[in-house]
Amino acid sequence: MTLDERKKKVLQAIIRDYISTAEPVGSRTIAKKYELGVSPATIRNEMADLEELGYIEQPHTSAGRVPSDKGYRYYVDCLMGKKKISEQEEGIILGGYKAKVKDMGTVLRQTNSILSGITNYTSIVMGPQYTTSNLRYVQLVPLDSNKALVLVVTDSGLVQNKILELPQSVNEVDLQKISQIMNAKLQGVSLDQIKLTLIKEIYDELSKHKHIFDAAMDMIQETLDLNHEEKVYLAGTLNILNQPEFRDLTRVRTLLSLLEQDKVLKEILNDGSHAETGISVTIGAENRVDGLQDCSTITATYQIDGRTIGSVGIIGPTRMDYEKAVCIVEFMTSHLSKIMKDFYGH
Amino acid sequence: MTLDERKKKVLQAIIRDYISTAEPVGSRTIAKKYELGVSPATIRNEMADLEELGYIEQPHTSAGRVPSDKGYRYYVDCLMGKKKISEQEEGIILGGYKAKVKDMGTVLRQTNSILSGITNYTSIVMGPQYTTSNLRYVQLVPLDSNKALVLVVTDSGLVQNKILELPQSVNEVDLQKISQIMNAKLQGVSLDQIKLTLIKEIYDELSKHKHIFDAAMDMIQETLDLNHEEKVYLAGTLNILNQPEFRDLTRVRTLLSLLEQDKVLKEILNDGSHAETGISVTIGAENRVDGLQDCSTITATYQIDGRTIGSVGIIGPTRMDYEKAVCIVEFMTSHLSKIMKDFYGH
DNA sequence: GTTAGCACTCTATTAGGTCGAGTGCTAAAT
DNA sequence: ATTTAGCACTCGACCTAATAGAGTGCTAAC
Numbered sequence: 092m093t094l095d096e097r098k099k100k101v102l103q104a105i106i107r108d109y110i111s112t113a114e115p116v117g118s119r120t121i122a123k124k125y126e127l128g129v130s131p132a133t134i135r136n137e138m139a140d141l142e143e144l145g146y147i148e149q150p151h152t153s154a155g156r157v158p159s160d161k162g163y164r165y166y167v168d169c170l171m172g173k174k175k176i177s178e179q180e181e182g183i184i185l186g187g188y189k190a191k192v193k194d195m196g197t198v199l200r201q202t203n204s205i206l207s208g209i210t211n212y213t214s215i216v217m218g219p220q221y222t223t224s225n226l227r228y229v230q231l232v233p234l235d236s237n238k239a240l241v242l243v244v245t246d247s248g249l250v251q252n253k254i255l256e257l258p259q260s261v262n263e264v265d266l267q268k269i270s271q272i273m274n275a276k277l278q279g280v281s282l283d284q285i286k287l288t289l290i291k292e293i294y295d296e297l298s299k300h301k302h303i304f305d306a307a308m309d310m311i312q313e314t315l316d317l318n319h320e321e322k323v324y325l326a327g328t329l330n331i332l333n334q335p336e337f338r339d340l341t342r343v344r345t346l347l348s349l350l351e352q353d354k355v356l357k358e359i360l361n362d363g364s365h366a367e368t369g370i371s372v373t374i375g376a377e378n379r380v381d382g383l384q385d386c387s388t389i390t391a392t393y394q395i396d397g398r399t400i401g402s403v404g405i406i407g408p409t410r411m412d413y414e415k416a417v418c419i420v421e422f423m424t425s426h427l428s429k430i431m432k433d434f435y436g437h
Numbered sequence: 438m439t440l441d442e443r444k445k446k447v448l449q450a451i452i453r454d455y456i457s458t459a460e461p462v463g464s465r466t467i468a469k470k471y472e473l474g475v476s477p478a479t480i481r482n483e484m485a486d487l488e489e490l491g492y493i494e495q496p497h498t499s500a501g502r503v504p505s506d507k508g509y510r511y512y513v514d515c516l517m518g519k520k521k522i523s524e525q526e527e528g529i530i531l532g533g534y535k536a537k538v539k540d541m542g543t544v545l546r547q548t549n550s551i552l553s554g555i556t557n558y559t560s561i562v563m564g565p566q567y568t569t570s571n572l573r574y575v576q577l578v579p580l581d582s583n584k585a586l587v588l589v590v591t592d593s594g595l596v597q598n599k600i601l602e603l604p605q606s607v608n609e610v611d612l613q614k615i616s617q618i619m620n621a622k623l624q625g626v627s628l629d630q631i632k633l634t635l636i637k638e639i640y641d642e643l644s645k646h647k648h649i650f651d652a653a654m655d656m657i658q659e660t661l662d663l664n665h666e667e668k669v670y671l672a673g674t675l676n677i678l679n680q681p682e683f684r685d686l687t688r689v690r691t692l693l694s695l696l697e698q699d700k701v702l703k704e705i706l707n708d709g710s711h712a713e714t715g716i717s718v719t720i721g722a723e724n725r726v727d728g729l730q731d732c733s734t735i736t737a738t739y740q741i742d743g744r745t746i747g748s749v750g751i752i753g754p755t756r757m758d759y760e761k762a763v764c765i766v767e768f769m770t771s772h773l774s775k776i777m778k779d780f781y782g783h
Numbered sequence: 784g785t786t787a788g789c790a791c792t793c794t795a796t797t798a799g800g801t802c803g804a805g806t807g808c809t810a811a812a813t
Numbered sequence: 814a815t816t817t818a819g820c821a822c823t824c825g826a827c828c829t830a831a832t833a834g835a836g837t838g839c840t841a842a843c
Contacts, residue, residue: 117804132817138806152805153825227586228586238780246580329690465835475786479786485837500837786841786842797831798829801827806822807822808822811818811819812815
C-alpha cells in the first residue's frame with residue numbers, strides 16, 4: 092500500500108497539475124514542469140504502475156492520466172502539506188464581516204458569502220439547532236383583537252416568531268399574564284425538554300387563573316410548538332459554472348437541483364466525521380448523497396464555549412484545490428467560533 | 438398601426454406556435470396547423486408585411502419567423518384572451534400553503550415556491566417595507582451581563598432582532614424601564630417617522646432617570662437604527678435551465694449572476710407599472726435592467742387593507758406563455774392578499 | 784387578391800481526412 | 814536491473830466538403 096518516494100512525487104505532480112489545468116496530464120508534461128530528474132519514459136512506467144494500483148486513470152487510450160478518487164484520497168491524507176492562510180486571504184475574510192454585524196442570521200450569511208467568494212466553490216453554512224439551546228425569553232405581543240405575535244428567544248440569540256390566533260375571551264392583560272407565567276417556568280430550560288416536563292407545572296400554575304385556563308393552555312401549546320429545524324444557507328452556486336467539469340448543462344441541473352433542497356445540504360454537512368480533526372474531506376464516490384459522486388465536500392464545525400453548534404462546508408468538483416480549501420475552511424470556522432463567542436458566548 | 442383581421446390571426450398563430458415549440462415558424466406550418474383557409478403563399482405575403490411592420494423577424498434568410506418584442510407586446514395588449522385559471526392549478530396553489538403557516542417569512546417563501554413551480558419560470562417575492570409599517574412593540578431582552586437582544590415588531594407582523602452590547606452600568610431593571618419608555622412613546626408610530634420627531638420626547642422622559650441617561654440614549658439610538666431593507670425571495674432559478682434559449686452557459690451565468698443580487702430583483706419588481714391594472718408585463722428590451730433584454734417579466738402587487746405592501750413577479754424568456762403566466766400571477770397575488778388580510782389585516 | 788411552381792439561400796448534419804498528443808513496447812545504454 | 818531513446822499505434826479534436834432540408838421570394842397563372 093505504501094508507495095515508494097518517486098511514485099509519490101509523480102502522483103503529487105499529476106494531481107497538482109490536473110488541479111490547476113483540468114486537462115489530463117501526460118508523462119512529458121510532468122518531466123518538463125516538475126523536475127524529477129528522470130525522462131518521460133520512466134515516468135510513463137511509474138504512471139502505468141499508479142494506474143494499476145488505482146490512483147490514476149485514463150479517460151481514453153491516447154490521453155494523459157487523471158487522478159481517481161483513491162488518488163485524491165491519498166493526496167489529501169499523505170501528500171499535501173498544511174498550508175498557512177495568506178495574509179491577503181486573511182484580510183479579505185476579516186474585512187468581509189462588516190463592523191455593524193449584530194444578528195446571527197447576518198453573521199452566518201456573511202460567513203457564507205466570504206467562504207464561497209474566496210474559495211470559488213459553492214458553500215453551505217448551517218445555523219444552530221434550536222433543540223440544544225435554552226429558552227431565554229418568551230413573549231406574546233398583541234397585534235389586534237384576535238391575533239398575537241409569539242416571540243421566542245434562545246440564549247444563543249436565535250429568535251423565532253409566529254402569528255397566533257386568539258380566542259375571543261383573551262385580552263391584553265391575559266396575554267401579559269401568560270407570558271409572565273411562561274417566562275417564570277421556562278427560562279433557562281433547554282427547548283427539547285420543555286414539552287415533556289414542564290407543561291404540567293404551568294398547568295398547575297394556570298389553574299389559579301381559571302377564567303383563561305383553557306384558552307391559555309392551547310396557546311401555550313402552540314407557542315411552544317416551534318420549528319426545530321436548523322437554518323441552512325447556500326452561497327456561490329454560480330461558482331460551479333466556472334468549473335470546466337460543469338460545462339455540461341445536465342450536470343449543472345442535477346447538482347443545482349440537489350443544492351436547492353435544504354435536506355440535502357444538511358445531509359452533506361452531517362455526513363462529515365468531525366469527531367477527531369474537526370475538519371472532514373469527502374471525495375467523489377465517498378459522498379453518500381446520490382448525485383454528488385463527481386464532487387468533493389469539505390466540512391467543519393464551529394463552536395460556542397466548546398459546544399458544537401453548527402457547521403460550514405464547501406462543495407466543488409473532485410478536482411478541487413484541497414490544500415487551499417482545507418486551510419480556508421479551517422480558518423473560517425475558527426474565526427466564526429470566535430465571533431460567536433463574542434456575540435453569544437459567556 | 439391597427440392590423441387587419443387576417444394579419445392578427447397570422448401573428449397570433451406565429452406567436453402561439455413559437456411559444457410552444459421554440460422553433461422559428463414557417464408559412465407552411467401555419468397553413469397546416471392553424472386553419473386560416475388560405476395557402477402558405479398567402480401567409481408568406483402576410484408574414485413579409487408583418488416583418489416589415491416589425492412584429493416578427495427572421496433569424497436568417499432561410500428560416501421561419503420569430504416574434505419580435507413588438508410582436509409580443511401586441512399579442513399581450515391586443516391578441517391574447519384573458520384565461521381563467523384551471524381547477525387543477527387552483528388546487529395546486531391552495532394546497533401549496535400548508536395549514537400551519539403562521540409567520541410572514543414562511544408565507545412569502547411558500548408563495549414563491551408555488552409560483553415558480555406552477556409556472557415553470559423563476560419567481561420573485563418581495564416582502565413588506567419596514568418604513569411604511571407602524572411600530573407595535575419593542576423590547577430589550579437581557580442575554581447576559583453585557584449583551585441584550587433587541588426585538589422590534591411592526592403591526593404587519595414583521596420582526597427584527599439584533600444584539601446590543603450593554604455598558605457596564607446598565608442592569609436588567611434599567612432595560613425593562615427603557616423598553617417601557619420606548620413602548621409608551623413609540624407604539625403606533627410609523628417607522629420612518631420615529632427617528633426624526635420622537636427621539637426628543639424620549640430624551641425628556643429619560644432625563645428623569647439620570648443615572649442611566651447617557652447609556653440609554655445610545656442604546657435607543659442603536660435599537661431604532663433598523664435595517665429598513667425589504668426582504669426579497671427568489672425561487673425556481675433552475676427552471677431557466679429548461680428553457681431552450683438558455684442552452685448557452687454564458688447566458689445562464691449572466692442571468693443567474695443578476696438574480697443573485699437582491700438589488701436587481703427589487704429593481705425588476707419596482708420597474709413594473711402597477712398603478713392601473715395591478716399587473717404589469719415587461720417584454721425583452723423594455724426591461725431597464727441591463728442583461729435582461731432577452732427576458733420578460735410579469736409583476737404584480739399584493740395588499741393589506743387596500744394598501745400595497747409588496748410585490749411578486751416571474752421571469753422567463755421573452756418566449757413566455759403570457760396568457761397562462763398573467764393569469765397565474767393575477768390569481769396568486771389576489772390570493773396572497775387574502776392570506777395577508779387573514780393574518781395581519783384589521 | 785390568391786395560389787402554384789420554382790429557383791435560391793442558408794443552416795444543420797454527416798462523412799472523410801488530417802493532426803497531434805500521448806501511450807506502450809522494444810532494444811540499447813548505463 | 815534500471816533508465817532511456819525510438820517508434821509504431823491509438824484515438825479524440827478539428828477542419829473541410831458534400832448533402833439534405835426547410836423556408837423563402839418572385840413570377841406567372843388563376
